[in-house]
Structures are given as structure tokens and as C-alpha cells.
Amino acid sequence: MAVVWQRQMGGTCYQVRRHGASVRLYSNGIFHSQWNPRDPLKGSLWELLLLPAFFLPPRKIRSVLVLGVGGGAVIRLLQQFVEPECIVGVDLDAVHLSVARRYFGVRGAELVCADAREYVAGSLAATKQNSYDLIVDDLFGHNEREAERTVAADLDWCKSLLQLLAPDGLVVSNFGSRREMITSGWRRTGLREQLANWSAEMPQYENCVLTVSRRPLAMTDLVTRAPGAINPQNPRRRLKCRLRRL
Template structure:
């Protein structure tokens, strides 16, 4: 895989190395050696973890995903997938790293009127946001520790409440976790969140948007290639067979075709 661009940035005594590599039309972003994003316009499905972030959108009926919020842009792979398959009216990407935004625009071609890329801390941005809610929120907030990717924001009660605050009543939230064990610590899946006795001690306002049983469905998406898993919390009642039918509308997502690169497992959690 050829190196086509690199940049070294030193800030507060810490040096970060960025690289963009390609193989044919496929582009990959590495930050300090950590693989952040991959996308090819000729093969929008790569059989990788980024596909898992796209799949929750197909629990919605075609044409009903109009506003998407992506927290953690990286190189912008999932933003390009959303544009390719669903053409939402608005895709807002919030990214703390200005170099990642530069790479997303220049090398991954995250350009067009539907894209709004914001360089900001996702927590601060969400706390200050006063615009219309979103049909789908994708939380892919990862940093790097010891050369390995790790979640940047804990999926605790406060974070889950903030996500829910900016979601349409019929919306979905997809959260990327390092491992299934970390996913189980998410507030919406923690035992106390589903404990009626614990819930009864909370205020009615809190009950409206925090309990796990508020969601119509909860799924786990995973791939054997990575330890990551995606938790999908959705207010869509779409059964699995309709989800699969929605995928089959696109040849790249039709698993009956030998050319389909999807490689995932879907498990109902609640």
C-alpha cells in the first residue's frame, strides 16, 4: 500500500504522525500507526468495522433518514457510505482533530452541500447545539492509547441523556465500543437502568429518556475481523427480515450475491 501523504504535528510536547495510503482507489488514514478509516468509491463496502456503523440506518424505511449526526469523523468513511446509499439531506460530522477534517475533505472527498464538517469537541458541541434533532446519531468517538484505539467518551448516564436529547422520537443511536464487555457497561444496558425499582427512584423527566426499556429494539453488530461491536438503540420496530430486505435493495449489500463484502453478525439484545 503506497504512501501518498504524511504530516507530523507537534502540540503541547506531543508529536502526532498522520499518513494516507492507497491501493488502487482505496484510501486509508493512519494516525500514529492506528488505522482510522478506509474507503473506496468503487467498493463502498469493505467488510470492515465501518460497515457496522452504516447498517443501523437500514432499520429505517428507505427515504426516511434525512438528518444524520456522526460524532468522530476520522477520514469520513461512514459519511461517504451514508451519502452513497441513502443520500440524507444533512450529514453533520463533528471531529476534534482538524487534520482529520482536512484529510476527509482532500483525500476521502467528503464534500458537497449535504456535508457539514465541524471541528469541535463532541461533548461541548452537543451541549451547545440548539438545532433540529437527528434521525440517526452515530457515536464513533475514539482516541488512541498505547498505539491502540480506545473510546474517548464513556457511555454513561450523562452522555446517553445528551444523545437522546438531540434524537427524533423515531430515531436510532449507534455507538461503537472497543469490546462487547465495554458495550455492556453502556448506561442503557447496565442492570440498574433496566431495574424497575431503580427507575422508580428517578424523576419522571429522567425516565422519559434514559431507561433501556424505552427503546423499541436493541441490537449488537459485530464482525469476526475486529473486537469492536456496535450497539444499536432504535425506536424503529422493524423486524430482522425487513432490515435484510432493505439491504437487498442495493447490490453491494445483498448477501445473496457472491460480490457482497458484508461480514457481520447481528444479535438481538432486547
């Protein structure tokens, strides 16, 4: 694997590495993003963030908010397989956004360098409620070479995301573990009963991805629409994951 770009800024060492057609972003050795334009569905964690989009009908997802861009793998996947009209990506790290443009080829999306909490609060103050059909909450940083969430998914955070979500929309939230998901605001009594909840996990990662919606979400819809490489009913799928209704 070749290092094609590297920069040291403060206490962070950024690297972009290539392996064949794949490009990868690392920060202090933490693997943040991967994109392969020739073969985008390879069974990666970022495809687990894409999969819930297929609960909804084609063209239903017109506007997307991605909180935590990294190298932009999720944005590239959404553009190729969902084709929303508008994607806004928010990341506190300007280097990540530069890498997303230069090495991951992110185009046609609005990339904003901002604190996600401030961006969400500002959007609500600007009366942008019900603005997004899909919100991807993938806010991870690193602490001593360990990836961890940078914004706690407490009850206030979850309610704020719901205010930005269209009535039929989805929030897809990445957690470092199932325990972290279960103790989040999404699972608090009084909120969880109002929402459809699905969790997804992969055997090679501790991460747990939660999907919530105000509307019922049917597995039959997802397996009808999802591409074969990530379709849970395809025995030859590349994305090996466990989906559970909560």
C-alpha cells in the same frame, strides 16, 4: 501500499496511504478510515456503522449527526447509499477533517472541529432536541497505538444523544469490545427497557456496534432494504457479521 501524504504534529504522525483505488487514514499507526469510490462495500467495519440505517424506510433518514469523522468513510457511505439531506460531522482533530475533504472527497456535509461533548451540550442548550434521524457515535482516538473510545458512553451521554434524536430515529454507537458495550449507559436498567437494542460484531474485530431506537426494529425490514454486499441474508455478502437482538 504507498504513503501519499504524511505530517507530524505534536506527538501524532498522520499518514494517508493508497492501495489501488483505496485511500486509508492512519494516526500513529492506528487505522482510522478507508474509502474506495470504485468499490465502497468491501466488508469493512465502517459498513457495520452503515448497516443499521436500513432498519428504517428509504428517505426516512433526512438528517444525520456523525460524532467522530476520521477520514469520512461513514459520511461517504451514507451519502451514496442513504442520501440524507443533511449531514453534520464533528471531530476534535482538524487534521482529520482536512484529510476527509482533501483525500476522501467529503463534500456536501458540514464538518465541525469541536469536542463532541461540547457540541452535543451546545446543541441541547440551543433547543435542537429531536434534530437528527440518525446519530453515529464513533468517537475513537489512540493510546499507545491502541484505538479506544474518547468519550465514555455513560448514562448522561446516552440520555443527551437521545434528546437530539428524532422520535423514530436511530443511534449507532461503536465500542471497542462487547464488554464495553454491555457496561455502557445504554444497558443500564431504566434506559434499556425503553429502547429496541441490536448488537453487531465482526469476527476479525473486537469492536461491538450497538443500535438503539425508541421504536421496534425488525430484521425483516433490514434484509429487505440493505444492499446485497452487506445484507445478512445474502450468502455471498462481503460484510461478515453477527447481528443479535438484546
